[in-house]
Amino acid sequence: MNDERLSHVESLAEFMKNADHIDVKSGESKASLLEFVAGVLSYQPGWMRALWRVRVWLLKSLGQGKQEIPDKKRFTEQSIPSTPGEKVDFFTVVESDQETFWVAEGKEKHLDAIIGVVAEDLDGGTDTRRFHVATVVKYNNSAGPIYFNIIRPFHHIVVRCAMKSVS
Template sequence: MSRITVDLVPLPRHSALAATPAHYTDAYRLPLPAHAPHGAAAVAQWLFGPGPAWVGYLMKLRDWLVRPFGLRTFPAAARPPQGATLEVGGRLGPFRVFAVGPREVILGQDDRHLDFRVSVLVEAPAGPAAVVTTVVQFHNWFGRAYFTLIKPFHHLVVPALLRRAAQKPGV
C-alpha cells in the first residue's frame, strides 16, 4: 500500500466554518482513496468510525482527568452504532451533529469552557479529498488552559484518524 499523505492546509473558504468566530483553527486534507465513500455524511462516518486503539485510550484518560472539573465526558456506551443515519441534533461518536449537507457535515460540542466545531468537507478540485477543519472558541481562561494542554494531542489524533480511515478496506 502506498504512503497515505495527510496535509495541514488553510481553512477552506467555501466551508461553513470559514465565517465562524474562532480563537483557533486548523484543517487537514486527505486525498480520498478509490474505496472511500463520496457523500459528506458517509465520509464523516467513515473518518470518525473506530480509530486507532491509542486514540481510544487517550479519550478515556481525558475523560478521567476532566470529570472532576465538571466537563463533558464521552463514555463509549453513549456512542451510536457505526453507519447510523446522520441527523441534525444526533451524534457521531462523541460529537453532536450541527449540520448535514451533500458536501459538508458540521459536528462539535458546546461546553462551559469552550465550543468547538469540526467540519468534514468533501471537495474535488484536484481529485476527491476530505478536509477536516477544527474551529475552537474559548469562553474563559480555563478553556484556553485546557486547549493548550490538549492541542499537541489534537495534532496527533486528527491525522491518525484520517490515515486509519484511508487504510480501511473497501466500504
C-alpha cells in the same frame, strides 16, 4: 488550504469568525463524504481510548464537571447522522449537504468546538477526492485554553490517524 475553501459552508465560516483556534488537515480518499466522516468518527483504537481516560481525569481536575468516555461506535455511510440536530456522541450535526460538507458542534463548559469536513473534487476525472477536516475552537472559560493546549499535540495525532484510516 485557505479559508475561502471553507467559507461557502455558512455554519463553519460563521463559527471561524471569533475562533480561538483553527486547525485544518487535508487528505485524499476515494470515499464519499458520509463514508469519510463515518470512518473518521469511528476511529477508536485502544491507545485513543486511553487518551479519553486522561481527558476525563484532566477535565475533572480542572473543575469542568462530570465527564464520560463515549461508547465505542462504528458508523457507516448509511448510519452516520447527517441531519441538523442529530447527535454523534457529544457532537450535534449543525449543517450538511451530505455530498460536499458536514459540520457538527460540541458544547462543553470549558469550550465549544466545531468539526467540519469539506470534500473537494480533484482535477483529472479521478474518483479520488481531497477532504479537509477543520477543527474550530472557542474557549468558554479559563480552563478552555489550559485544557486545549495540553491536548493539542494529541489532537493533531488523532485527526491525522483517523483521516489516514479512511484513505
